[in-house]
Each structure stands twice: as structure tokens, then as C-alpha cells.
Amino acid sequence: MADFAIVTAIVLTVITAATPLLLAGIGELVAERAGVLNLGLEGMMAVGAVGGFAGAALTGSTTVGIVSAGLAGLLLAVPFAFLVINLAANQVATGLALTLLGLGASAMFGESFIGKPGLKLPALDIPGLTSIPVVGRIVFGQDALVYISFLLVAAISWFLFRTRAGLMLRAVGDSHDSAHNLGIPVYAVRWAAVLFGGCCAGLGGGYLSLAYTPLWTENMTAGRGWIALALVVFASWLPWRLVVGAYLFGAVAILGFHAQGLGVRVSSQFISMLPYLATIAVLVVISRNKLVLRANTPACLGRPFVPAR
Amino acid sequence: MRLDLVPRPEPSGRMALLSPVIATVLTLAIGAALFLVLGVDPARGLYVYFVEPLTAGWSLVELVVKAAPLALIAVGLALCFRANVWNIGAEGQFTIGAVCGSAIPVLLPDWQSPAVLPLMLLLGLLGGALYGAVPAVLKNRFGASEILTSLMLTYVALLLLDWLVRGPWRDPGSYNFPESVLFSSAATMPVMGEGSRLHWGVLFAPLAALLAYLRLGTSVQGFAIKVTGAAPRAARFSGFSGGAVTLGVFVVSGALAGLAGIVEVAGTIGQLRPTISPGYGFAAIIVAFVGRLHPLGILVAALLLALTYLGGEGAQVTLGLSANVTRLFQGLLLVILLGCDTLIAYRIRFERRGRPAAGEASRG
Structure with missing residues (x-):
């Protein structure tokens, strides 16, 4: 039974390390699929972290915390868009x-929250299910943002490859000129994708200050935004591969401490x-395989669109 | 209302110079509004931030001492950005330069010789150059994004420094403070006047800017950098190797950042500590853009950014404002500047939705 306890503990910490990466990554994936490379992920996560902490601490509600984390990230994405x-x-x-x-901005607005105790997202507790050894706690005992991260991946995967709107979004990212000529509103699609990315990054940051360590410290994002950016490349812009990448990284981050x-x-x-x-190692390995990358990289990634007149 | 971008026949040189001015003014305006929100009289806030540091001799010295590393790093970054190579790991190269150069005074504290300081500078230069070469090699050899690898290496460098000053390089007589021994006089930058903080190391910045200016304008390598950035296909047809340019600008910018790092510890700080830079490597990105990626413009821009650091310290003392206001100002300045830079290549026209603009035909 002791072994089970250790395995459970390891898996639980991997989940907490992977979830912020997955949340930020899925938003960036959508923005990049629409052709916009947003290197501001780290900044949006930081304001999400402070926004989430502030929202929860001031109202006493973690739900408000989640909403305000997403809103803070979205707000910062507006000037970028x-x-x-x-x-x-x-x-x-x-x-x-x-x-x-x-x-x-996050360091400045967060200053008054340094050292204050925060609220922790409650974990799901279903009588009978959560108490199942190992699996119960892992599958039925997580907080809302963990479930949201998986729901988002499923929804985005369906949206991108099974709906007309998703096809339009990918068209904008692959050839904004053709999309424009077909009557797809390139600007509107990109705005929506960037704002969605900002909201997700904010949620990822919010996870850090509401679940990972329920307090606010400066620079608590610690480069996770950049790692999430690398994960999108690792995933070659496919949502379910992003899950693999995020959990692999969560494992790397955590296994050192367990060792x-x-x-x-x-x-x-x-x-x-x-x-x-x-x-770095992952980027090197994945970038060597140019064929896989070329097949999925949005062709207009990083290129501004100015309609011809 | 719709905002339309109308391409200019040629990039506007006037706008390229006006854009940083407009951006600075807009940043000040937003700054004034921010002060109002924070409950500080805007006029007084702006005065403390941007004027007071210019009114005393000691603070002018401090301005130069802070501008020097910014300019030194930014000159190298400008070469990268001109070649469309994105080195954003200057903070890491700065740190490694400081660590490599400090190896001599930390490991051989009793070695007193005129050779010590030049050797330290050389080691700092080499360390920064080698650390800068890593992302370039990974990019050329494997195609890994230099943006991400150079930034990841920054975190690695900062952790390495942290480990050194808390572990093997900690001064045994420091009562467990995480810091190295104080450098001896042979390992310290000489100052320009008795008791002054103005050390000779600040001269590396204008020297580097001048060299970069001359090399960019008159050398084949300078031409290769500019062509590679502006028209990579044309550069390939003219026989310039994109990989060689990437490696070259990374090595040079890494070397300059490393030099800035060792000068900072040997000149301004006098020992290694867990934190040796208030984000110079990142602020230098802003300096490079505000200075129009031009070595001489960068010298001016470095003074402006140094002023925000200094004003931030003053505002902390006299107004009780957080030092983080400075970082907010710096970020705002760059965001607004990049927005204004649109005016270099485009004219902006507002028009009502659905109505063709008047004068469309006459423009052709």
C-alpha cells in the first residue's frame, strides 16, 4: 500500500505541474493556428496569476478567482492583438x-498581496468514487481547472478539425490572402483567437496562484510561458499531443524533486x-524532423496581414 | 469607423526618428494617469522620475554607470535584430560573462598583478561569446528556435550563479550571506576620480557603439547582416550564408553582454551576488528598439532607460512608490513604440465602413 501512496503522490504532483502548461499551451495553439505568434505568454500568465489571486482573496470565492485570472490574461492580450x-x-x-x-504590471499590482495567504481551489470529492485507491483520487479528486484543461483540449480538437469555423480559423493561419478572398474575416478571426489565447494563459497563471502554490510571489511563472510556447512546437500544433508534452514536462519538473x-x-x-x-533538448529533437513540422506549421505564422487594395 | 493601413511607397525616415519621441510622450502621459491612480500628484511624480535625477552631479554619474551596460548589450542585440536573429538571452550571457571573469578573483584572491583585470575582461568576453554561440549552433544545426533556447539558457545561467554564490564560491567569512569574496584592487575597475563611482569600464559602451557603427556601414560582414535581415533570399543569392551570420551576431552580442557582465561586477558591484543585474539584459532589448537598432541611437536610448531605473529608485525613496513601476514604464514604452513604428511603413487612414475612400482613383 505504501507503494501505491508514493505512486499517487507522484502522479498528483505531475498533474499540478502539467496543468498550467496545458492551459497556456492550448490557448497559444489556437492563436498560432490562426497565424499569430504570441510570445507574450509569460506576461499573460503572470497577470493571470496575480489577477486570480486578487480576485479570490478580495471576494473569498475561488470561482471569482478563476474568472478574474482569465479576464486578466484576456485584457493584456487586447493591446497585443x-x-x-x-x-x-x-x-x-x-x-x-x-x-x-x-x-x-503583475509585479506592481501584486505587491500588496505578497505574503498574504491565498485561497486554494477545492478538489472534487464524490463519495465512493474519490476514495477508490490510487485511481479515485487521481481521476475524481482534482480541482476545476484540471478538468477544464482537458475539456478545453477536447473542445479545441473537435473545433479545429470537425467544425466549419475551425476550418476557417486554420485557413486564416495557413493563407490569410486566400482566406480573405473567400470572404473570411481575417481580422475578426485573429482577434478572437488571440483573445482566447490570452484568456487561457490567464487561466494557466491563475492555476499557479490558486492551486499550485496558493499565494502570490513575484516571477512565480518562472518561464512556464516560454516552456508552453516550446510545447506547442513539440505538439506540432495538435491539441492531444500537447497533453503528452505538458505531462512529460510536468514529470521532468517533478521527478527531480522526488529524486x-x-x-x-x-x-x-x-x-x-x-x-x-x-x-532545449525537446526543441532540438523535434526541430530536426522537418517533415513533421512542415506538415502542421501554420504557413502564415508570424506574418502580418494587410489587405491589398 | 475602420482603421486602414496604406503602404507608403518608401519607409519614412522621418517617422523612424519621430516614433520614439511620440512613444516617449505617450508613455509619460500614461505614466501621469498611473500616478493619479496611485494617489501621487502627476506633475510631482513625473518630476521625481524623469527630471530630478538630472539635477545632481552624483545622479548624473549614476546615470552613466547604469546606461553603460544597457548600451553595451543593446549594441550587440541590434546587430542580431538587424539580421532578423532573435537573441533574447542577453541576461544569461551577461551572467555567464560575470561568472567566467570572476573566476580569477574568487579562485585566486591573492594574485595581485596588472594582468588580472585584463584577463578577467577577456574571460568575461569569451564566456559570453561561447554561451551566446549555443543557441546559434542549435539553430543552424537542428533548426531549434533561437528565441526559446536563448531564453531557456538565461534561466540556466541565473541558477548557476545562484548555486555558485550559495555554494562553492561563497565567501567563508561572509557569515552565510550568499556572496563571493570582495574583489581585491587588482581585480577592480579603476575609477575616474577618487571616491567616485564612475569607473573606466563605462567607456566600453561608446567604443563598442562606434566600432559597430563603422563595421555596419563599411564592412562586408556589416552588409551581410543588413541584407540577411532585410531580404534573406537576396542574401543567399549573393552568397552570404545565413548560418554564418546567425553565429556571428550571436557570438558578438554574447561577447558584448559578457563584457558588460564582468564590468558590472568588477566595476560597480565588486563581488558576485545572487542578483547582479536589475534586468539589464531584457531592458537592453527596449534600448535597441528605441535606439532604432542604430549603434549611435542606442547610446541615447540607453540614457533614457537608465533614467527610468534611476527615477524609479528616487520615486521609491521620496514618493514611496514601488520599484516595479519602472518595469511597467519600460514595458509600456516598448509596446507603444512598436505600435508607433507602424507609421514608418504605413499611413493610417480612418474611414467609415463600406464606403470607398475619396481620392482612391487619383492615387492610382
Whole structure:
């Protein structure tokens, strides 16, 4: 039974490490499928984290926390969308700027929350089911955002490949000129995709301050936005592969700490390096396989659209 | 109402220069509004932030000391951005440069020789260059995005520094404070006047800017950088290798960031600590864009960004404002600037939905 307990503990921590990556990644995947590369993920997660914490702490409701986390990310995506869509600004530079802005804004608005206790998202508890050994706690004992992350992946997968609107979105990302000529509103589709991405990134950030560690600390996103960006490449823009990537990364991030717990003597700094080094390794491996990448990369990714007249 | 972008026949040089001015003014306006929200008199807030640091001798010195690393890093980044290569890991290259150069005073604290300081600078330069080469090699060899790899390496570098100053490189006499030994005088940048904080290391920035300016304008490598960025296909047809340019600009910008790092610890700080930079590597990205990716423009832009750091410190003391307001200002400035930059390539026209604009035919 002790072994079961350890396995359960490991799986539970992997879920908490993977969920923010999955949430932010699925939003970015949709934005990139529409042709917009938003490098501001890290900034949107940061404002989501502080927005979620503030919403929950001020109202005493974690539901409000979830909503305000999503809204904060969405709000920060608005200037980005305006710049790169309507003003045809350089997406790489603007995304970087958004990250700097988001980290600065979150640090400033979050200052009054440093050291305050936060609210933790309640976990599901179904009598009879949640108490099943190992599986019960893992499948029926998670918080709302974990279930939302999987629902989002399923919904996006269905939307992108099974609906007409999803086809239109992919068309905008693959050839904005053709899409425009077919009468698809390129700007509107991209706006929607970017705002959705911002909302998801905000939720991912909110997960950090509402579930991962229910408190606010500066720089608590710690590069997760960038890792999520790498995961979208790893997933070659396919929603279900994103789940694999996020959980693989959650495992890498967590296994180091469990190894330390089991008596492997490594400095904590080297264990903290693991996810970043793993990201580099994954990028190298996935980028070598150019055929797979080319098949799924949105052809207009990163290119601004200015209608010809 | 609809906003339309009308391409200009040629990029507007005037707008390229006006855009940073407009962006600065807009940032100040938003800053004033922000002060109002925070309960600070806007006029007084802006004065403390952007004027007061210019009124005292010591703060002018401090301005130069802070602008120097920003400019040094940004000159290298401008070369990258011009070549359409995205090095955003300058903070990491800065850190590795500082660590490599500090190896001498930390591991050989008793070595007193005029060779110590030049050797430290050289090690800093080399360390930064090698660390900068990694994303370039991964990009050229495997096609991995340099944006993501250079940033990931920044986190790795910061953790390495943290481990060093808390572990093997901690000063045994520091009462468990995470810091290295204080560098001896042989390992410290000489200052320009007795007791001044103005050290000779600040001169590396204008020197690098001048060299970059001359090389960009007159050398084949400079031409290769510009062509690769502006028209990669044309560059390939003219026989320039995109991979060589990527590696070149990464090595140069890494070296400059590394130099900035070792100068910062040997000149301004005097030892290694867990945090040796208030985000210079990221702020330098803003400096590069505000300076129009032009080495000489960058010198001016670096002073502007240094002013926000300094004003932030002043506002913290006299107005009780958070130092994070500075980061917000810096981010805002870049966002607004990039928006204004649209005016370089396009004219903006507002028109009512569904009605063709007047004068469409005459424009042809």
C-alpha cells in the first residue's frame, strides 16, 4: 500500500505541474493556428496569476478567482492583438514587449498581496468514487481547472478539425490572402483567437496562484510561458499531443524533486534547471524532423496581414 | 469607423526618428494617469522620475554607470535584430560573462598583478561569446528556435550563479550571506576620480557603439547582416550564408553582454551576488528598439532607460512608490513604440465602413 501512496503522490504532483502548461499551451495553439505568434505568454500568465489571486482573496470565492485570472490574461492580450493585427506590428518584438509589460504590471499590482495567504481551489470529492485507491483520487479528486484543461483540449480538437469555423480559423493561419478572398474575416478571426489565447494563459497563471502554490510571489511563472510556447512546437500544433508534452514536462519538473526526496544528493539549483534544459533538448529533437513540422506549421505564422487594395 | 493601413511607397525616415519621441510622450502621459491612480500628484511624480535625477552631479554619474551596460548589450542585440536573429538571452550571457571573469578573483584572491583585470575582461568576453554561440549552433544545426533556447539558457545561467554564490564560491567569512569574496584592487575597475563611482569600464559602451557603427556601414560582414535581415533570399543569392551570420551576431552580442557582465561586477558591484543585474539584459532589448537598432541611437536610448531605473529608485525613496513601476514604464514604452513604428511603413487612414475612400482613383 505504501507503494501505491508514493505512486499517487507522484502522479498528483505531475498533474499540478502539467496543468498550467496545458492551459497556456492550448490557448497559444489556437492563436498560432490562426497565424499569430504570441510570445507574450509569460506576461499573460503572470497577470493571470496575480489577477486570480486578487480576485479570490478580495471576494473569498475561488470561482471569482478563476474568472478574474482569465479576464486578466484576456485584457493584456487586447493591446497585443491591436498592434499585431490592426497595426501589422512585428509579432516577435511585440510579444517580447508584452512579456516585459505583463511581468512589470503583475509585479506592481501584486505587491500588496505578497505574503498574504491565498485561497486554494477545492478538489472534487464524490463519495465512493474519490476514495477508490490510487485511481479515485487521481481521476475524481482534482480541482476545476484540471478538468477544464482537458475539456478545453477536447473542445479545441473537435473545433479545429470537425467544425466549419475551425476550418476557417486554420485557413486564416495557413493563407490569410486566400482566406480573405473567400470572404473570411481575417481580422475578426485573429482577434478572437488571440483573445482566447490570452484568456487561457490567464487561466494557466491563475492555476499557479490558486492551486499550485496558493499565494502570490513575484516571477512565480518562472518561464512556464516560454516552456508552453516550446510545447506547442513539440505538439506540432495538435491539441492531444500537447497533453503528452505538458505531462512529460510536468514529470521532468517533478521527478527531480522526488529524486531529491529519495536521497539523491544534487543541489536544488540543478534540479530547477531540468525543465529548461529539457525544453532545449525537446526543441532540438523535434526541430530536426522537418517533415513533421512542415506538415502542421501554420504557413502564415508570424506574418502580418494587410489587405491589398 | 475602420482603421486602414496604406503602404507608403518608401519607409519614412522621418517617422523612424519621430516614433520614439511620440512613444516617449505617450508613455509619460500614461505614466501621469498611473500616478493619479496611485494617489501621487502627476506633475510631482513625473518630476521625481524623469527630471530630478538630472539635477545632481552624483545622479548624473549614476546615470552613466547604469546606461553603460544597457548600451553595451543593446549594441550587440541590434546587430542580431538587424539580421532578423532573435537573441533574447542577453541576461544569461551577461551572467555567464560575470561568472567566467570572476573566476580569477574568487579562485585566486591573492594574485595581485596588472594582468588580472585584463584577463578577467577577456574571460568575461569569451564566456559570453561561447554561451551566446549555443543557441546559434542549435539553430543552424537542428533548426531549434533561437528565441526559446536563448531564453531557456538565461534561466540556466541565473541558477548557476545562484548555486555558485550559495555554494562553492561563497565567501567563508561572509557569515552565510550568499556572496563571493570582495574583489581585491587588482581585480577592480579603476575609477575616474577618487571616491567616485564612475569607473573606466563605462567607456566600453561608446567604443563598442562606434566600432559597430563603422563595421555596419563599411564592412562586408556589416552588409551581410543588413541584407540577411532585410531580404534573406537576396542574401543567399549573393552568397552570404545565413548560418554564418546567425553565429556571428550571436557570438558578438554574447561577447558584448559578457563584457558588460564582468564590468558590472568588477566595476560597480565588486563581488558576485545572487542578483547582479536589475534586468539589464531584457531592458537592453527596449534600448535597441528605441535606439532604432542604430549603434549611435542606442547610446541615447540607453540614457533614457537608465533614467527610468534611476527615477524609479528616487520615486521609491521620496514618493514611496514601488520599484516595479519602472518595469511597467519600460514595458509600456516598448509596446507603444512598436505600435508607433507602424507609421514608418504605413499611413493610417480612418474611414467609415463600406464606403470607398475619396481620392482612391487619383492615387492610382
